Amino acid sequence: MDRKVGTNEDVEVRKGPWTMEEDLILINYIANHGDGVWNTLARSAGLKRTGKSCRLRWLNYLRPDVRRGNITPEEQLLIMELHDRWGNRWSKIAKELPGRTDNEIKNFWRTRVQKKSKNGESSEGQISMLSDETSAMQMEDVDVGVSQTSYDQGQTSNNLDAFEIPFEPGDNLLSVEELWAMQY
DNA sequence: AAGAGTATCAACCGCTAAGCG
């Protein structure tokens, strides 16, 4: 998975899944210096990633206020409603769902909602989809992460706590290590 | 038990907008 792409000059750019080490570097750097100017940040932190990649990783995954785990029925309803109003404006929709990322909502919509509506259901049918989706979700709430990747299994329920502590410089380091230890 | 098919999600790509000199 250590593919190296774009080897113009002597700059190597890593792609693909992030390693624990990279996560820690990014988290610690942002904790100490703050985020923004992602290309500079990536270089200064010593990460062989594009600024774009760092930004995405931070916003969708490492940010302390990112909520992980199943989308609740309430959130589903809200997503339906907002998508109805705004269409595929995922970032805008995400702003109305604290802790949820545009990527997460987009994935949810494409894999759950769109799939259902493809199966002969109109957009009105999306509401009826919600009802069985909701019951399915409620079951998933009990049987946490059964249908998710092993990676995700470590992030649901109890492990969310690791992200819910206030984000002070450096003090979430252990949580991330714990998270990774549980994931791998 | 094994292979095929399906579902899920992290990450990348391409494009546009915004900011700045």
Next chain:
DNA sequence: TCGCTTAGCGGTTGATACTCT
């Protein structure tokens, strides 16, 4: 005003886990 850089967005892809036959 123009051109460059960076941020942000939405669409798409690839890897992996899960389910079915």
